[in-house]
Amino acid sequence: MSTSPPSRNRISPRLAADIAALIESESLPKGAHLRTADLARRFAVSRWPVEQALRELAKTGRIRHAPNRGFFVCQDAAATPEPPLDPVHIAYLKLARLLVAQTIGQQITEQEIRDRFALTKRQTADLMGRLIREGIAEKRAGYGWNINTDLTAPDALAHTTQMRLILEPAALRLPSYHLPAEVIARLRRVEYDLLDGTIDRVPPDTLYLHGAEFHEMVMTGARNPFMLQALVRVNRVRRLLSYSAMDDRNRYYRQAREHLQILDLIEAGDHEAAAHQMETHLRKVRHSLSALGLIPAQDMTSAGTSC
Template identity: 35%
Template sequence: MPPETDAPPANELTSLQQRVAREIVALVRRDNYKAGEHLREVPIAQHIGTSRSPVQSALRHLAALGVLQQDANRGFFLSVDAKDWDGQVAGLLETDDPLYLRIADDRQSNKLPDEVTEAELMRRYEVARSTLRKVLSRISEEGWIEQSMGHGWRFLSMIDSPDAYEESYMFRQSIEPGALLGPSFLFVPAELKQLRREQQRIVDGGYQTMTPIELFESNSHFHETLAEWGHNRFVLQSVRRINQLRRLVEYRQASQRAPRQTQAAEHLAILDAIEQQDFMQAANLLRAHLDGARRRKLRDPGVFSQAA
């Protein structure tokens, strides 16, 4: 268990730094890091898709919480096993920027129009322009809003209805299995072994104890890694973009735990086929996996209750 510290509260981090800290915690817990392992800033920044600066701030915050130790010359190392990252640290996985969540909920429930101004949003949420812009910048990075003329913003397509959800899965079924059959597909044995550990952990009971964020991130990590092995930049960009949009819906499905075990077992079967270099079988299993997930999600009347 991490020692007691006088670490500053997470809300003193910027929204970007909070998100990066959450993703670092999810990464460390997902991969079950041990005390003494090195957290390298550049690979983390590349994995999250951000610059080194917010990664450094997040790592310093985690060090203040007592789970990392900073070496002036070599960087940050775990001082506590990932399985013991609890308390304030694990709490990072349960929280998100309140303003971000309010905007997301209002947009999904059609309370915000397609185009808004910063002045309108500042009045609606009673926040300063600097606070609002930080959140809008994050939303822009995630791809569901873009800046228009002046201080205006235009919301882009989201997964905010059963039709949109089905369209997203049909799109994934058309590109993800094909990447496994492309001439440039090449899996990395070490990464496959790591994916197998992650998915086996879920099957063996992790689906009951992991947070919704951890479960979703493990799922998205699996699909993005397969896309990376395809060495097709457009497929990878598309899979990452869809995952960013899925987060808004799937983080709210906290009670949907049993399907996660089924999905992880299907992931393991796909990995078995890839390891045996039976890529046609792997592609067929992946297509069936995505179709099954689509059918389960669309049968659940609570998936879009936020938008009802």
């Protein structure tokens, strides 16, 4: 019998896909070092599943493992074709729509998931493990899972945006806020790559991960782990709630330009202006989501969101 918890074995396939999407979204060049500790913080998991996910990617040739040195990108992201979606991810997209439409009850069984999405037992565990990590589901003491319907209610996205509109500008206004120059330079390079055509080339889910990464990296300047983890948690829930808005690529061009404006102000040391620009940025995207019907009109006065 294996001494490793079963959940450890089930986390790597989707985590590997998320890391691959992160390589794509940041246009990481050949030879870029993929640090296990940094990825563990980014995806809010321990180092063990990150290492297993990196080993899975190494088998595909996307990255290479150098003994005693770590993992490195093997090919420029632009030169690497996007892998096809796996069955678990396809099921996740379908389930996301059902959850947002409130057509899934508070409890669901393994057999219901397998029958509805034509998944194997292992794929079902992968799917529900992902929802557990995002805080949407929890394993029942008996058979099946409980669904946190509060996080998928019609006003859930408005609630996440309301929290971010309070949290992110406040982080920029902290007297101790500091974002290193090398981080600003890396984020700026990603935004320019997006504007240079990456927005039209990569899948919508990759664009979402890019946006989440930008805001989380800006948050690291606050040097407050509780604020960062709050944002990471919210972004994981938003990923499920906002899939129907991800196909609107035009808005990503505007958002990339706004990201660059925020970086310019941070680099200039004008954190108050950066905070104000962040508020403006969040409110503009809130209007986009409202136009798509994802945020009720009555929540417009208090809600905000981002790419």
